[in-house]
Amino acid sequence: MLSTLQKEILKLKKTENAVLLVHNYQTIDIQEIADYIGDSYELAVKASQIKDVDYIVFCGVDFMAETAAILNPDKTVLIPDKNAKCPMAAMLPASLIREARLKHPHAEVMVYVNTWAETKAEADVTCTSSNALKIAKKLDSETILFGPDKNLALYVQDRLTDKKIIPIPDYGHCYVHSQFTYEPVKMKIEYPDAILMAHPECSPEVLKRADFIGSTSQMYTYAKTSPYKKFIVTTEIGLIQRMQREIPDKIFIMAKPDAVCTQMKMHTLEKIKEVLVNKDKIVKVDSEIADKARKAILRMVDLTND
Ligand code: SF4
Secondary structure, rough: OOOOOHHHHHHHHHOOOOOEEEEOOOOHHHHOOOOOEEHHHHHHHHHHHHHOOOOOEEOOOHHHHHHHHHHHOOEEEEEOOOOOOOOOHHOOOOHHHHHHHHOOOOOOOOOEEOOHHHHOOOOOEEEOOHHHHHHHHHOOEEEEEEEOOHHHHHHHHHHOOOOEEEOOOOOOOOOHHHHHHHHHHHHHOOOOOOOEEEEEOOOOOHHHOOOOOOHHHHHHHHHHHHOEEEEEOOOOOOHHHEEEEEEEEOOOEEOOOOOOOOOOHOHHHHHHHHHHHOOOOOOOOOEEEEHHHHHHHHHHHHHHHO
16 A cells, blocks of 8 residues: 555656656655656666656666767756665766777767766767666677676677677676675575576676576566566666565565665655655756767667567
8 A cells, every 4th residue: 555655656646747757676655756757878868768858857877867868968867866876877977988098999889878878968879777788799899998887898798709898997896796706606505496686787707697587677577478487687686676666576685685785775755755746956067968868768669678
């Protein structure tokens, strides 16, 4: 049953003509009142398709809300807490791409959507964990500069031997996913009948032992549609809680119950209500940067659908 606060937000969404986009890592009370829940790619696509609303309230981190703003220049994007900033995105400022391009003038630049708008503006294309391999295959150049997640770069490189993937920087990582080390392996021994699902931001050691590798939404779909019943999951707990709630006939085991993205968890129901009332936390992107970044994002969408 929904709480009074959840009901108030649903009412406000209607009166203010707003939609609520919610990342898989948000808490369950926020997921319960979302218009759309998904990974960064799904939310980016959804953001590009939204019509007839005045406000998009984005419960995710800074770069995701920026992407929604870039794809919706005619709408106001609000973020409940402006401190929800992804530390990995901060590891690849635009200046590092400019420097890398000077060193590798013939390389194409593919950046993870987990980057700031100004970084995307310097790239040829963006990608997510669900389509990085597909997009890298489709690029013309033999050398690809990719960042900021080094584990994702290594994952793509491992499967794309005819191209060279150069990680920029060579220390980029997600602190949530890189903390999985021996636990998933230990759990595989403890639960021999369980499928180990891993996010490509995890270390090569974990990925080597995984039965299924995919983005949060790919994991969700796999868990829902595959015949398997038990899963060990190496990603942020928000997705695991979503799967436990929405796929009740299957068993989900957290590889590490303290794998929490504190930045994602900064949004709360109280802050969502506040931002819908005050409309003060607006996500703004410089129009010149937004135009360039939009090209890189839409190229990703084209190449993914191609
Ligand atoms: S889970 Fe990792 S990549 Fe995602 S927002 Fe948190 S720190 Fe950034």
